[in-house]
Amino acid sequence: MAVYTEVPFDEAAALLRALNLGELTELRGIHGGIENTNYFVTTEREGQHETHVLTVFERLGFEQLPYYLHFMKHLAGKGIPVPEPAADAQGEILHTLQGKPAAVVNKLRGHSELAPTESHCRAVGDMLARLHLAGRDFGMSQPNLRGLPWWNETVPVVLPHLSASQSALIRTELAYQNHVAALPAYAALPRGPVHADLFRDNVMFEDGELTGFFDFYFAGNDSFLFDLAVCLNDWCIRHSADDSDGQHDAALAQAMASAYQAVRPLNAAERSLLPAMLRAGALRFWLSRLWDWHLPRDASMLKPHDPTHFERVLRERVGLAPDLLASLLEEHSLAA
Structure with a gap:
């Protein structure tokens, strides 16, 4: 999560004191990601060291952020393992x-599993x-800001950078979506608040146990199916060291779907x-990666993601037999 905004140590320390999180001892920028400025902040309180995550929001404004932060707080109150805003x-x-x-949230235990098992x-x-x-x-509602209206607005922007x-x-x-x-079937999809970006690097595990979901700053109200499709596209594929594969992995998909x-x-x-939603999920992330790749912002430690990965995923999803995953889900639903 790139560093666009350099936060002075003293300013961060004052905020952490105001949040009663102790005295700041270390402020360290986090590599990876492209949307916001993120730091690990280590504090000392009553002789104990604690680590939190400090996020400075670069694109989202004060009017949009209450939705994300209160959604996280709501989920934490329901027992869902997510970072809770201080x-x-x-x-x-x-x-x-x-x-x-x-915002400042607690740091989840564990690490991400980039080569997941069933x-x-x-x-x-x-x-x-x-x-x-x-x-x-x-109680709050906000549309998925990277949903279909954004796709319609952004495709013309990236088209000049694409091959025929x-x-x-x-x-x-885009026309298909x-x-x-x-x-009518789309209107009948159950909807509500969704994460919308639950990739492998946004989930933590420790000793094989899931310890939390994080990075809710693409959340919004959308179909639950779209959220599941985003997960299937990232978790349930054949993984390679450089993410150059992307082919559907039936065993992983069966495990998640069931x-x-x-x-x-x-x-x-x-x-x-x-x-259709698997294709939608692939389009959404191919498009956002194209945008970040060809129209980058200046940032310390910025590492934009290669958009060709999700181009491959989309082509694979378009070519996938339409009834393959539907029948997979039917089999496991009956088995359950």
């Missing part, structure tokens, strides 16, 4: 650093379904539109 003496969880919105996929499927159920009574083959693919897929969004459905079974509309 409040000051007035109960505020949205703060200001260098004139920009900021066990990891089952744990993610189970917890994702629990998150969807826990969020149904969340890439341009044809992205135009065709606009068609899907007009279907665990999800054991908690929240999919309805008929969801079953029919799963292949």
Whole structure:
């Protein structure tokens, strides 16, 4: 998570004191990611050292951020393992650093599993379904800001940077997704607050146990199926050291889908539109990576993701037999 905003040590220390988190002893920028400025902050309180994550938001404004932060707090209160935003003496969880919105959350235990097994996929499927159920009574609403309207706005921006083959693919897929969004089955998809970016590097495990989901700053109200499809596209593929594969892995997908459905079974509309949502998830991340790759922002430690990975995933999803995953889900639903 790149460093766009250099936060002075003294300013960070003052915020942490205001949050009653102790005295700052270390402020360390976090590598990876492209949206926000993130630091690990280590504090000392009553002789104990604690580590938190300080985020300075670069694109999201003060009007949008309460949704994300209060959603995290809501989920934490429901027993979903997510970082909980720290409040000051007035109960505020949205703060200001260098004139920009900021938040501090607890650091989750463990590490990300970048080469997941079926066990990891089952744990993610189970917890994702629990998150969807826990969020149904969340009192705030905000659209997925990287949903279909953003795709329609952004495709023309990236088109000049694409080859003829890439341009044809992205135009065709965008037209297809606009068609899907007009279907009655799409209107029947269960909806609510979703994570919308639950990649392998946004989940923590320790000793094989899932310890938490984090990075909720793409969350929004959308279909639960889209959220599941994003996970299937990232977790349930053949992984290589440089993410150059992306082919569907049936065993991993079965593990995640069956665990999800054991908690929240999919309805008929969801079953029919799963292949379309897998394509939607691939389009969304190919498009955002194209945007970041060709229209980058200056940042210390910035490492934009290679967009060709999700181009491969989208091409594979388009070529996948339409009923493959639907039948997979049917088999495991009956088995459960």
